[in-house]
Amino acid sequence: DTAVSQTPKYLVTQMGNDKSIKCEQNLxxxxxxxxxxxxxxxxxxxxxxxxxxxxxxxxVPNRFSPKSPDKAHLNLHINSLELGDSxxxxxxxxxxxxxxxxxxxGPGTRLTVT
Amino acid sequence: xxxxxxSPQSLIVQKGGISIINCAYxxxxxxxxxWYQQFPGKGPALLIAIRPDVSEKKEGRFTISFNKSxxxxxxHIMDSQPGDSATYFCAASNYQLIWGAGTKLIIKx
Numbered sequence: 001d002t003a004v005s006q007t008p009k010y011l012v013t014q015m016g017n018d019k020s021i022k023c024e025q026n027l028x029x030x031x032x033x034x035x036x037x038x039x040x041x042x043x044x045x046x047x048x049x050x051x052x053x054x055x056x057x058x059x060v061p062n063r064f065s066p067k068s069p070d071k072a073h074l075n076l077h078i079n080s081l082e083l084g085d086s087x088x089x090x091x092x093x094x095x096x097x098x099x100x101x102x103x104x105x106g107p108g109t110r111l112t113v114t
Numbered sequence: 115x116x117x118x119x120x121s122p123q124s125l126i127v128q129k130g131g132i133s134i135i136n137c138a139y140x141x142x143x144x145x146x147x148x149w150y151q152q153f154p155g156k157g158p159a160l161l162i163a164i165r166p167d168v169s170e171k172k173e174g175r176f177t178i179s180f181n182k183s184x185x186x187x188x189x190h191i192m193d194s195q196p197g198d199s200a201t202y203f204c205a206a207s208n209y210q211l212i213w214g215a216g217t218k219l220i221i222k223x
Contacts, residue, residue: 040215042215100209102148107155107156
């Protein structure tokens with residue numbers, strides 16, 4: 001059983017397009033996250049949701065919009081894609097906000113914008 | 115500003131040697147200091163974590179040493195193996211994880 005899953009695994013698209021990445025966790029966790037990992041491997045937190053409520057919204061262009069339909073799902077929609085959006089996007093979850101240190105990551109979605 | 119500084123950026127160690135990665139933090143309001151391991155094409159995975167009221171924690175070949183007064187902590191990998199080759203991230207947690215920049219570790223056979 002996959003604990004945190006993401007779809008798609010690879011996404012190749014052209015500048016200006018809109019795309020979505022889906023994330024699901026079957027761990028029963030309350031808190032979910034989106035991260036961006038650039039080519040230098042640096043991990044940047046983008047958003048955090050706790051019980052479907054937005055907790056963290058880092059300095060991210062408003063072209064990025066997360067949506068949490070329920071506690072087990074956190075999707076990421078990106079409008080008007082730019083070359084600089086090319087990266088690997090990771091979804092993660094933790095039991096709750098008291099166990100932020102223990103996060104479970106999905107396999108990542110490699111986004112390539114051409 | 116909350117920051118975690120990690121060094122070195124890359125590290126090559128002979129099989130059987132000790133790998134040491136260091137991190138330093140600035141803010142004192144952290145409740146845990148975890149280390150994550152990431153293999154190519156995979157997401158990071160929690161390796162080991164320590165609370166700030168503990169000076170050392172060991173799990174198998176992996177040990178975290180924590181120096182609260184110096185605001186530093188380090189990961190030691192004893193008897194390093196080629197399978198340990200990965201990128202390692204230190205982090206500090208409060209309501210979110212503050213990440214180090216990562217260390218690419220290569221263990222030479």
